[in-house]
Amino acid sequence: MKSDAPEASLAAEPGAYLFEPRHHEFRQLVRSFVDREVNPHADAWEAAGHVPRDLFHKAGELGLFKHGVPEAEGGTGIDCRMAIVMSEEISRGHTRGVGMALGAHNEIAKPHLVRFGTPLQKSKYLADMIAGRKVGALGVTEPKAGTNVAGIKTTAVRDGDGWLLSGEKMYITNGVDADLFFIAAKTDPARGRQGISMLLVERDTPGFSRTELTGKLGRLASDTGYLKFDNCRLPASALIGAVNQGFYQIMQCFEHERIVIAAGCVGLAEVSLDETVAYVKQRGYGDGHLADMQVTKQRLAKSYMELEAARQLVYGTAWRVVRGIPSLKEVAMAKAFAAEAACRIIDDCLQLHGGAGYLSAYPIQRAYRDIRLDRIGGGTTEVMYDIIAKQKGI
Numbered sequence: 102m103k104s105d106a107p108e109a110s111l112a113a114e115p116g117a118y119l120f121e122p123r124h125h126e127f128r129q130l131v132r133s134f135v136d137r138e139v140n141p142h143a144d145a146w147e148a149a150g151h152v153p154r155d156l157f158h159k160a161g162e163l164g165l166f167k168h169g170v171p172e173a174e175g176g177t178g179i180d181c182r183m184a185i186v187m188s189e190e191i192s193r194g195h196t197r198g199v200g201m202a203l204g205a206h207n208e209i210a211k212p213h214l215v216r217f218g219t220p221l222q223k224s225k226y227l228a229d230m231i232a233g234r235k236v237g238a239l240g241v242t243e244p245k246a247g248t249n250v251a252g253i254k255t256t257a258v259r260d261g262d263g264w265l266l267s268g269e270k271m272y273i274t275n276g277v278d279a280d281l282f283f284i285a286a287k288t289d290p291a292r293g294r295q296g297i298s299m300l301l302v303e304r305d306t307p308g309f310s311r312t313e314l315t316g317k318l319g320r321l322a323s324d325t326g327y328l329k330f331d332n333c334r335l336p337a338s339a340l341i342g343a344v345n346q347g348f349y350q351i352m353q354c355f356e357h358e359r360i361v362i363a364a365g366c367v368g369l370a371e372v373s374l375d376e377t378v379a380y381v382k383q384r385g386y387g388d389g390h391l392a393d394m395q396v397t398k399q400r401l402a403k404s405y406m407e408l409e410a411a412r413q414l415v416y417g418t419a420w421r422v423v424r425g426i427p428s429l430k431e432v433a434m435a436k437a438f439a440a441e442a443a444c445r446i447i448d449d450c451l452q453l454h455g456g457a458g459y460l461s462a463y464p465i466q467r468a469y470r471d472i473r474l475d476r477i478g479g480g481t482t483e484v485m486y487d488i489i490a491k492q493k494g495i
């Protein structure tokens with residue numbers, strides 16, 4: 102017998118085995134936040150190239166930065182499911198730049214403090230990050246070292262009881278507006294990846310400058326910066342985690358970042374498909390509509406199938422991660438598959454819009470520009486394939 106009870110409909114959802122009632126409640130919270138606080142301003146923020154600081158405050162007040170933090174430290178616990186829900190929902194909004202700005206703060210920078218910060222560092226910064234009063238950024242990539250993290254040239258040299266930081270960082274999300282920068286630097290250059298440490302740099306540190314990078318393809322509402330450190334004097338307390346363990350700390354945090362990116366791909370591909378179905382149902386063709394053509398139906402059916410495969414890979418991987426099962430290979434698979442699938446799906450969606458899809462009047466144009474980053478950021482698809490091959494002993 103068919104039941105309209107909410108429990109019955111939730112039990113039929115694709116993530117029924119993964120999510121609990123609190124995740125469904127969180128999904129509704131994020132969805133209403135996006136509808137109320139993001140969508141009405143999406144075009145203005147895309148034009149400005151920045152997300153206003155006020156949005157971080159509002160997100161913080163709602164508790165959207167509490168997940169990923171133990172309850173004893175003011176959070177709602179370490180659990181990637183909240184992050185997955187948030188990434189999916191924000192990606193369904195009218196600008197992915199917002200998801201990028203909030204995500205860089207909450208899912209990419211903050212975990213370095215939560216996982217590796219000392220009690221003193223946490224007492225100084227964590228409450229402000231959770232409240233959105235201080236915005237974070239992660240700086241690993243450099244002009245001459247992206248994929249090859251071990252090849253970074255930024256150095257932190259001992260200076261009395263502190264450090265002298267020199268070097269450059271490239272393509273850093275929130276790089277212009279952030280307050281707290283988690284920076285990877287060589288503390289023992291001769292040791293390659295075993296000579297990297299993480300340092301926390303405050304915005305107003307003398308010798309630290311930021312330049313906005315313009316001309317991005319997509320994610321226009323998020324700011325992307327070039328950072329320069331010119332003999333910045335940092336206190337000993339700037340070290341995050343252990344000396345020369347930075348590479349391994351970065352790799353640990355990548356697991357979370359990648360599954361969050363994969364979930365965002367699912368969210369954006371799904372909303373793009375739903376919008377495309379609405380479009381082809383009203384777009385006249387002969388006596389009927391585009392949706393009546395078998396080629397349209399087949400194209401959309403194939404895309405929904407790929408979307409479901411991506412979603413199940415993300416959820417199945419999250420299920421493992423929540424249980425603490427080592428999932429390096431699975432996370433790489435989820436990230437690569439979801440990013441590649443979403444790019445294919447959204448390309449097909451634009452094709453089904455015809456010329457209309459090429460213009461900014463339809464959201465598919467922005468989605469097409471925005472999704473392209475997911476094959477590059479957080480580790481390129483090729484790097485994900487490398488990880489999978491290595492884990493398979495190839």
Ligand SMILES: Cc1cc2nc3c(=O)[nH]c(=O)nc-3n(C[C@H](O)[C@H](O)[C@H](O)COP(=O)(O)OP(=O)(O)OC[C@H]3O[C@@H](n4cnc5c(N)ncnc54)[C@H](O)[C@@H]3O)c2cc1C
Pocket residue numbers: 205238239240241242245246247248249271272273274275317320325474477478479480481482483484487
């Ligand atoms: C909008 C935006 C926001 C970003 N935000 C941040 C941020 O907040 N913080 C941060 O640290 N970084 C950030 N990045 C950087 C991003 O993570 C890098 O661009 C990415 O890791 C790739 O590095 P790269 O650009 O140096 O490309 P490269 O490493 O030069 O790679 C170029 C090509 O070579 C391929 N390649 C490289 N090495 C291998 C290999 N071993 N095997 C096979 N193929 C290989 C790559 O897959 C790619 O196709 C951002 C980038 C962009 C565009």
